[in-house]
Amino acid sequence: MTKTSFKRGVVAGLTTGMMMGGAALAQDCTTKIGAVLPTSVDWGKPIAATAQYAVDLANEAGGVAGCKVEMVLRDSQVDPKVGVDAAKALVDLDGVQMLLGAVSSGVSMPILTSVTVPAGVMQMSCCSSSTAFTGLSQEGKTKGLFYRTFATSGVQAAVGAMVARDQGYKSVAILYKNDDWGQDIGKLVAKDLEALGISVTGSVAINDAQPSYRAEVTEALKGNPEALYMAIYPKEGTSVVREWLSLGGTQNMIVANALKSDEFRDNVGLQYLGNTIGTDTASPRSESASAFVSQYTAKFGSEPNGPGLSNSYDATMIGLLAMEAAGTGATGTEIAAKVSAVTDPNGTPITADAAGFSKAKEVLAGGGTVFYQGATGNVRFDDNGDVSAPAVMWSFTETGTEETQYISLEEVDAFMASVK
Incomplete structure (x- = not known):
């Protein structure tokens, strides 16, 4: 698979993802989620495409809380001001209660402090690692609205x-x-x-x-x-x-x-x-992480080699599951409060695909909790919304x-x- 063909696959994923996710969609309502991601840079497009792929799978499973999910995507350009303006538009104009983003702590932080926390919107980041978020949470300034699937x-x-x-x-x-x-x-x-x-x-x-x-x-x-x-x-x-x-x-x-x-x-x-040696956080050597690699490769024609791809997938899936658990018309605060119900080690294990999402819907509807087995493994958040990772x-x-x-x-x- 060449770099060019991989990019074509990513673009196709972004384009088709904005359309309906398949014949299983029969909902007559739409729920919007926001995404502020750097689609104007080469390495940012796959991150956005991966998030959209997770949305497509949720829609294939019947959507969230009875409605089709539409991901409204805006480019951050990896610029704090652009990112904040994009987030404000998503919250004020599109009325989203959950925001995916951003890439770069320098963009995620001003979005959190000036947009999502004041508006009571849940923010789920795939790719922000600064320990400043941990400190902010410890001071009570995130109000429990911020989670991230990338280790500090x-x-x-x-x-x-x-x-x-x-x-x-x-x-x-x-x-x-x-x-x-x-x-x-x-x-x-x-x-x-x-x-x-x-x-x-x-x-x-x-x-x-x-x-x-x-x-x-x-x-x-x-x-x-x-x-x-x-x-x-x-x-x-x-x-x-x-x-x-x-x-x-x-x-x-x-x-x-x-x-x-x-x-x-x-x-x-x-x-x-x-002589260059790179570092990265990693998915554990688990069945769920291997399943994601196979799934991703089948979708995009190349293994997920870029930064933040598995994290983007899990951030999106967990956010959507929390929306399902919170129910129709839930606020950002209510959605954030349900993250623990879908990442519960004592809950029913579910796979990170359409079948797993369908099973989660059944368990949650019956009053149970689920334990999401994701692309980055068995995701567990601490009290500050942080995760650990290999x-x-x-x-x-x-x-x-x-x-x-x-x-x-x-x-x-x-x-x-x-x-x-």
């Missing part, structure tokens, strides 16, 4: 430090995106590296859309680091790495999952990325990326405890 930045930061240790690097420079996510993971990885006795020669912020990053790269090169850690996005990442290499920087690079992108690989050149190390290949090491949840937790 602490996991990727710890695994990034683990990579540096395993590679024997004695010094590392850090380049991070200057937003909530980048600042958070940059701070955490610096702390973990230093806890391992690895010198952090510099930590430099990267702002969006600069004509040149020579000054930032020059600053990061001071101290002649053995390796570079990056928590930035593909567009800026391409420019940064080109500057880094042209100024004599090492090809020993450790990257967060935001750079797990064909766009970044192709624009930099695979020949310069041979992790992987990966490398770039000619056709995408490949996993090089799997780190179990127990191993992740043990390592994180050791660096604390």
